[in-house]
Amino acid sequence: MHLRFTDKELATLVEMVSLATSVAMWNRKPGAEEGLAAFEGMEQKILEKVKHAGQGSLIEFDEEKQVHQVSLEYQESSFFQECYDEFRNECFWEELVIRLADRDLARVIGKSAWENLTEEQRRERTEKIEKRYWEELTTNGIDRVAVIFPPGEG
Structure with missing residues (x-):
C-alpha cells in the first residue's frame, strides 16, 4: 500500500501515532506487553520513514535508547x-x-x-x-x- 501525505498531514500522523503510543504506555496490566510492543513498533516505523522523507525537524534519534522520537522542540508546541x-x-x-x-x-x-x-x-x-x-x-x-x-x- 502506498499513501501520499502533505507535510502537514505527515506531521498530524506523527502526532496521532505518538499520542496513541503515549497513552498505551500507561497500560501495565499483565499481558499488555504484546500490544504495547506493537504500538511502539508502529511508531518507530512511521517516525523513521518520516525522518527519511525530509521531516527531520520533527524527528530525532535517541542514540542511548536507539529509538526515533518526536523532537523535544516540536513536542513542546505540538497538539498531541x-x-x-x-x-x-x-x-x-x-x-x-x-x-x-x-x-x-x-x-x-x-x-x-x-x-x-x-x-x-x-x-x-x-x-x-x-x-x-x-x-x-x-x-x-x-x-x-x-x-x-x-x-x-x-
Missing part, C-alpha cells in the same frame, strides 16, 4: 502534547472524584453491598456525592484534600 497533558489531567480529576464517591458509598452501605452493585448502579447512587466533590475540587483543587492516618500510623 496538549492532548496528552489534558488527558492525564482529566483522568486524574475524574478518577479521584469517582474513587472518593465510591469510598463514601461503600462506607454507608457496606463493602459487600457496594461490591454487588453494577458500575451503573454505583454511578446512580454516587451522583450527588460526585457533584459535591467536583464542586470542591473545582474551587480548591487538592488544597483541602488530606489523608488522616489512624492513631499510631502517622
Whole structure:
C-alpha cells in the first residue's frame, strides 16, 4: 500500500501515532506487553520513514535508547502534547472524584453491598456525592484534600 501525505498531514500522523503510543504506555496490566510492543513498533516505523522523507525537524534519534522520537522542540508546541497533558489531567480529576464517591458509598452501605452493585448502579447512587466533590475540587483543587492516618500510623 502506498499513501501520499502533505507535510502537514505527515506531521498530524506523527502526532496521532505518538499520542496513541503515549497513552498505551500507561497500560501495565499483565499481558499488555504484546500490544504495547506493537504500538511502539508502529511508531518507530512511521517516525523513521518520516525522518527519511525530509521531516527531520520533527524527528530525532535517541542514540542511548536507539529509538526515533518526536523532537523535544516540536513536542513542546505540538497538539498531541496538549492532548496528552489534558488527558492525564482529566483522568486524574475524574478518577479521584469517582474513587472518593465510591469510598463514601461503600462506607454507608457496606463493602459487600457496594461490591454487588453494577458500575451503573454505583454511578446512580454516587451522583450527588460526585457533584459535591467536583464542586470542591473545582474551587480548591487538592488544597483541602488530606489523608488522616489512624492513631499510631502517622
